[in-house]
Amino acid sequence: MKNERKTEIRVGITVIVGLLVLLWIFGWTKNFSLSSNSYLINVRFDNVSGLEIGDQVTVNGMRKGFVQDMKVGTNNVIVELSIENDIILKEDATFAVSMLDLMGGKKVEIFPGKSNVSFDKTKVAKGVFYSDIPSAMSLFGSVQDDLVTVLKDVKISLSSLNKIVSDDNFNNDVKKSISNVVMLTDKINVMLNENRNDIKKLTTNAVELSEKTNKLLNDNTENVTVLLTDLKLLVKKSDDLLVDLNKLTSETINQQNNIGKLLYDKDLFDKLSKTLEQVNELTSVLIEQLKNDGINVDANIF
Numbered sequence: 563m564k565n566e567r568k569t570e571i572r573v574g575i576t577v578i579v580g581l582l583v584l585l586w587i588f589g590w591t592k593n594f595s596l597s598s599n600s601y602l603i604n605v606r607f608d609n610v611s612g613l614e615i616g617d618q619v620t621v622n623g624m625r626k627g628f629v630q631d632m633k634v635g636t637n638n639v640i641v642e643l644s645i646e647n648d649i650i651l652k653e654d655a656t657f658a659v660s661m662l663d664l665m666g667g668k669k670v671e672i673f674p675g676k677s678n679v680s681f682d683k684t685k686v687a688k689g690v691f692y693s694d695i696p697s698a699m700s701l702f703g704s705v706q707d708d709l710v711t712v713l714k715d716v717k718i719s720l721s722s723l724n725k726i727v728s729d730d731n732f733n734n735d736v737k738k739s740i741s742n743v744v745m746l747t748d749k750i751n752v753m754l755n756e757n758r759n760d761i762k763k764l765t766t767n768a769v770e771l772s773e774k775t776n777k778l779l780n781d782n783t784e785n786v787t788v789l790l791t792d793l794k795l796l797v798k799k800s801d802d803l804l805v806d807l808n809k810l811t812s813e814t815i816n817q818q819n820n821i822g823k824l825l826y827d828k829d830l831f832d833k834l835s836k837t838l839e840q841v842n843e844l845t846s847v848l849i850e851q852l853k854n855d856g857i858n859v860d861a862n863i864f
Contacts, residue, residue, distance in 0.1 A: 600644045602630060603681075605657045605670070605689040610639050613659055613668040619643050621672045629670060640686065643670060650674065651681035657689035 607613075610632065619627035627645040645651075652675030662669045670689075675681070726732055754761070779786065814822040 600627060600646050601683060603643050603645065603651075603683050603687065605641050605643060605687045606635075606638050607641055607657075607659055607689040607691055608638050609691045610641065610659050610668070611691065613641070613670070617667070618662065618669040619645060619672060620669055621645075621649050621674060623671075626672075641670065641689070643672075645672070651683075652677040653679040653681055655681050655687070657687055658692050659689065660692040 613629065613632070615629050615632060617629045618625050619629065621627075626649050627643055629641060630644040631642040633640045633642075643657075649672075651672070654675035654677040656673045656675070658671045658673075659668060660671050661667070681687075810819070813819045814825065817823050817826050
């Protein structure tokens with residue numbers, strides 16, 4: 563009887579221990595804890611692609627929390643993160659959804675930041691999504707047709723280039739061009755060698771001319787300054803003279819001076835015309851008398 567009782571007690575203890583171990587494993591896998599040693603923050607992501615409730619939250623690569631909840635918004639997802647109390651976040655903390663391993667799992671990686679201002683846990687933080695292998699494959703699929711087209715174009719270009727390179731005429735032309743360049747280079751070198759002294763002399767003369775010019779300018783700085791001043795005065799006087807001439811011309815045209823009155827007076831012009839006509843008539847009479855019997859003068863002197 564006693565042995566049966568001991569066996570029942572052992573079985574009961576074993577079952578209880580097994581249940582406790584099972585509950586502990588379940589709580590560890592689901593991040594369940596009876597003690598409140600964590601705090602919650604909300605992060606907004608445009609895309610979470612595979613992130614699930616219960617996934618890990620790591621801080622600088624170390625597991626320090628889990629995904630508590632997720633809510634789908636209009637154009638984003640609000641993720642509620644449970645983070646252990648020993649993690650102190652700063653105002654410049656960053657949050658990112660990244661790949662956990664090659665099997666495709668997801669996690670939320672947190673970088674606490676270095677600011678002197680503490681993180682406001684009441685606000686919704688902004689997170690980013692790091693592309694993983696499935697995202698890269700999806701992107702590759704979206705550009706697959708374009709990539710095939712590009713490869714075809716590259717193949718055609720390489721084929722055309724091979725045809726050009728393998729063309730004998732093209733190769734002969736290239737060789738001839740290179741040969742001509744070599745010959746031209748040799749001729750230039752020969753010319754430079756033959757005229758080395760002349761080039762050196764020309765350079766020396768140019769340097770001497772530059773030095774003499776500088777010396778001439780330095781020695782005659784005052785004269786050059788005076789000359790420039792005189793030229794400036796001459797230009798100013800010329801401008802003044804042109805202004806006066808323009809003024810005189812304007813006054814003459816507008817009959818504002820004697821010359822204008824004489825030139826543009828109609829009565830004077832008529833009188834001069836009449837006088838010229840009379841002079842012409844008198845000249846004609848004199849010429850006629852000279853041709854005949856001479857000039858008859860009938861005058862009373864006194």
